[in-house]
Amino acid sequence: MGPNERQCRDHTVRWTDNYNTEMFERLHIDLAKDAWRATNHRDEFPQMMRWVTRQEKMMLYKVFQKEHQVEEELEEEEDAEVDTADADSEEASTENPSDLAQTFLPFERVDIYHQFKFKPIELSDGREELDAVKAIPAHPTKHQKARFDTVIVLDKGDAESTGVIGTRAARVKIIFALPKTLSERFRGQTAPSWWPSGPLAYVEWYSCFASSPDPTHLMYTVSKPPLTSKGLPQGKIIPLTQIRQSCQLAPCFPDGPSGTVPDDWSSNTVLETANQFHVNNWTGLYAYQTLW
Template structure:
């Protein structure tokens, strides 16, 4: 190694003379000069450079950054690492306690009079696996705070009477003697939430993420063009007894998410945020040509059929496309087709995950 280094230093000026490099003031070239002496003194050079801890950059930097909301991420990354260390310490302690607990399999031998062949069938039963479920995440703080029903009706283009009626029905269902909402109540409103679906056995073991948005229109300002409203459609768990998280459409019904909000504290305490939705009719059988289910806007007394639900009833996002006749309505756009079309196709081809859950359920 020393001979190779001496040869390099003897001939390196050729590279400078031909203009390939202007100098060799490189930190690594300087550190190489100490390698031979360090090996004679300390042995193998493992760990003398950054190759061995390079993988820790992913564990401690990239994964920590992904767990943040990408704003003020340094503090969040440090907190995330502290929590990972706390979990690791706790897991190590639990493993240590379980290893010392008397009566485990390692403490029982045949000399104690126990024969594995004589154990009862009950002891052979495996612990059932937990059923995979959909989870959600939402912003720590709402985007809009203390908004009145009048503001909601104007901004979100909703009928205030329908919203109050739907919320009253929800409160009566979940509370014994509820305080019903009034016109002066104020609400905290979120822009969106993120769903994490169970792994699809036909694709991979990774979980799929969906984003559910309920964004009102933003009017034009000076040079800024108007931004149309976005109210995503989703499949709602209408019948929990028929619904299975990992496959199929049983127990699900499409709806349009019109608003995501918190229940005001004076009306009661609820574990999850709430969603104000407009129902579509239950999915009809698939058409023979397209293979797609159809649905329509659900109404009551010629008004939208609305409801307030807990956000944990949102199973997954869905794509509804307007069903056209031979003459296509050119006024349809992505922002108004859900209001103008009469019948809609439930599109299973928008995502491989959605397709496999429908076809192979």
């Protein structure tokens, strides 16, 4: 009889090699036993859930405090570096005072990517997904049309792997990475350690999600928010890790479902010309499981 077998009365029990229940036993202590001891042992389940939630919030707050402390230290280092750079380039910065807002950038170019692929968070069904997001500008000589995909972004701390709470729909306009060395103006110094190490994305926001989807088709509706005071779209630079998944936006007809499609709408222009969209959660199993 092998080491992973045991004779139990009338049958033999076998265990799978290299697997054990230690992790789940440990979680049972943290999430069940300790939580139960913190209750008054009456109607304990809601109390246990509240206790576990509070423990997670306190842990996240400690992480936030550490990150905030690191950010303050990095900002102090950044201010010191900027002061040094300004002293070295005083002549260049005073020649054209109207361009002072552009002189603080310590680099002259960035690396641009037209797409990135990633694996979204695996759900409980065990299916592994492969997602791709593209941000490709038009190229007239190659007859290449522009493509800027839409995504779901983890925008707030309460965002999760499913649902839309704490998330926001956005359109990826550019994917880039900061250089590892500064420009010659900064004597080719190595980029600060606090710079993002991975690629970034500039996204343009759609409106925030409503508290519930449309009761008819169970899809959320988003629209283009108003422009900023400078006449620019509302946007933000984010790490690629904040992009949870790609999504499909279906345009809403101006005159309702029975209306006609405007002449200036096409598959290549509808994201620019339409103002309101449904977030399609019927495009596949993963979207159906996450966009609710």
